[in-house]
Amino acid sequence: xxxxxxxxxxxxxxxxxxxxxxxxxxxxxxxxxxxxxxxxxxxxxxxxxxxxxxxxxxxxxxxxxxxxxxxxxxxxxxxxxxxxxxxxxxxxxxxxxxxxxxxxxxxxxxxxxxxxxxxxxxxxxxxxxxxxxxxxxxxxxxxxxxxxxxxxxxxxxxxxxxxxxxxxxxxxxxxxxxxxxxxxxxxxxxxxxxxxxxxxxxxxxxxxxxxxxxxxxxxxxxxxxxxxxxxxxxxxxxxxxxxxxxxxxxxxxxxxxxxxxxxxxxxxx
Amino acid sequence: xxxxxxxxxxxxxxxxxxxxxxxxxxxxxxxxxxxxxxxxxxxxxxxxxxxxxxxxxxxxxxxxxxxxxxxxxxxxxxxxxxxxxxxxxxxxxxxxxxxxxxxxxxxxxxxxxxxxxxxxxxxxxxxxxxxxxxxxxxxxxxxxxxxxxxxxxxxxxxxxxxxxxxxxxxxxxxxxxxxxxxxxxxxxxxxxxxxxxxxxxxxxxxxxxxxxxxxxxxxxxxxxxxxxxxxxxxxxxxxxxxxxxxxxxxxxxxxxxxxxxxxxxxxxxxxxxxxxxxxxxxxxxxxxxxxxxxxxxxxxxxxxxxxxxxxxxxxxxxxxxxxxxxxxxxxxxxxxxxxxxxxxxxxx
Numbered sequence: 001x002x003x004x005x006x007x008x009x010x011x012x013x014x015x016x017x018x019x020x021x022x023x024x025x026x027x028x029x030x031x032x033x034x035x036x037x038x039x040x041x042x043x044x045x046x047x048x049x050x051x052x053x054x055x056x057x058x059x060x061x062x063x064x065x066x067x068x069x070x071x072x073x074x075x076x077x078x079x080x081x082x083x084x085x086x087x088x089x090x091x092x093x094x095x096x097x098x099x100x101x102x103x104x105x106x107x108x109x110x111x112x113x114x115x116x117x118x119x120x121x122x123x124x125x126x127x128x129x130x131x132x133x134x135x136x137x138x139x140x141x142x143x144x145x146x147x148x149x150x151x152x153x154x155x156x157x158x159x160x161x162x163x164x165x166x167x168x169x170x171x172x173x174x175x176x177x178x179x180x181x182x183x184x185x186x187x188x189x190x191x192x193x194x195x196x197x198x199x200x201x202x203x204x205x206x207x208x209x210x211x212x213x214x215x216x217x218x219x220x221x222x223x224x225x226x227x228x229x230x231x232x233x234x235x236x237x238x239x240x241x242x243x244x245x246x247x248x249x250x251x252x253x254x255x256x257x258x259x260x261x262x263x264x265x266x267x268x269x
Numbered sequence: 270x271x272x273x274x275x276x277x278x279x280x281x282x283x284x285x286x287x288x289x290x291x292x293x294x295x296x297x298x299x300x301x302x303x304x305x306x307x308x309x310x311x312x313x314x315x316x317x318x319x320x321x322x323x324x325x326x327x328x329x330x331x332x333x334x335x336x337x338x339x340x341x342x343x344x345x346x347x348x349x350x351x352x353x354x355x356x357x358x359x360x361x362x363x364x365x366x367x368x369x370x371x372x373x374x375x376x377x378x379x380x381x382x383x384x385x386x387x388x389x390x391x392x393x394x395x396x397x398x399x400x401x402x403x404x405x406x407x408x409x410x411x412x413x414x415x416x417x418x419x420x421x422x423x424x425x426x427x428x429x430x431x432x433x434x435x436x437x438x439x440x441x442x443x444x445x446x447x448x449x450x451x452x453x454x455x456x457x458x459x460x461x462x463x464x465x466x467x468x469x470x471x472x473x474x475x476x477x478x479x480x481x482x483x484x485x486x487x488x489x490x491x492x493x494x495x496x497x498x499x500x501x502x503x504x505x506x507x508x509x510x511x512x513x514x515x516x517x518x519x520x521x522x523x524x525x526x527x528x529x530x531x532x533x534x535x536x537x538x539x540x541x542x543x544x545x546x547x548x549x550x551x552x553x554x555x556x557x558x559x560x561x562x563x564x565x566x567x568x569x570x571x572x573x574x575x576x577x578x579x580x581x582x583x584x585x586x587x588x589x590x591x592x593x594x595x596x597x598x599x600x601x602x603x604x605x606x607x608x609x610x611x612x613x614x615x616x617x
Contacts, residue, residue: 119499
């Protein structure tokens, strides 16, 4: 299925969009990540898998700059992102969702998605207080953009509802909308299938693929749900105990003896 | 409507409002405005003075509301910003002979700077710890104002007497054409304060509805997610402190002009706690509630005294308790209930 498409994007031919280079993270005496390297190419859906405690979330948090690697580097378009503070990651085109949904609970769906555009817009408190003409124009453009995304993810009906009152599945979609609002180049999804039922997971899989194809994004998918990863990822990286265990197409990784032993074998998936 | 209901019945620690519910509709706004414009025409000067104080405290309560309801930061130190604003204005008027109206923006800017700088170290603190740090600021301020070094300007313990401004001659002459009397200083100051308050209220509403306001509220709800969206959490937290302090400073300056006097002991922690009380009674995060909160802190102590002179404090406490018990979300909850009742009446 997706492997056919992957063949058109041969790994290693072009410069990678995102390069993880020998990243290590140490907490106290515990090595959470140990020299992990992999590349992400434009348009790929990369699945990052591994059993609990394998270091998936640690790596994810390095990408969103919540953790500082003790060694190694992460390059976006050839430039290190490690000197950037967390709030300056969005502006270079890295958007993310959170494992347990981290929405702005008291804001409406509309406002949550509007905040998603923060990194792509400008303002200052004086102009905002006076609602100067350029602020009004900016807000008008912003609204058009935000409503387009709400329409895209079928959220128009709940646009004015406070997010804390929405069902979990809808909240997850709002989070996705918020991440899309900044038009990121790379979308980091932290366990998007968590808490969804069987059917919802496959709807989500189709949605992720649709977003990648239509909105020209590159997706990093950190996921427990093997079925989802194997059905939509072009490339899979398997971690265990902070080390890279295997890397390749879903089929390759799935048949890798080390992976079977560490993960698949023990988890009768 | 339904969104307001949800928030009210939900009761999170810092109850927050979706932006739509943060303000009044046009109709209600106009009605309140008409009331604020008309009432002083029919009452005595002393009441006009009290109404002026109502507006001034409403500004200060609203400033705290922007900080707490908007950006989720607590402050028990608003009296310090109020004091700095009052003294800045008083010193400029009495030592610098500067027009009272011109001292207001200066007080606002000075307090913005003060609040912004205070917000920097306060960034490391949150919740109750931040409340404690601001509490320290409030306790320190009266003593700082008494310091001998500043005495040539501040007047030390004695404080400074401020001249109450007259109405400008053109306003006064227009007024006398209609009423046949000269416009009293109290009345002029009331309308002056009203104009300033409306300006600041509109600007605050604009601010909270803008990209900056959304950044404040995003931080209030989830700092990590806000940061991932590109919101510079440290910057916006200090900006919220600055804005809040700036508005409080303008309120302090207006207060100094209205009371005609500044002294260190007018700006103790009691004032800060009153403002905090006003915010809670008005409804945290609901800007129009500020005026209700302000009315509560100005008039309810008097009512309590009317009920029992010796036990006025206890009576005030009981009244406060009743309010918090019946409508924990303050004036906003009352507004929501009223809205529902009107809705029902219309249907039937």
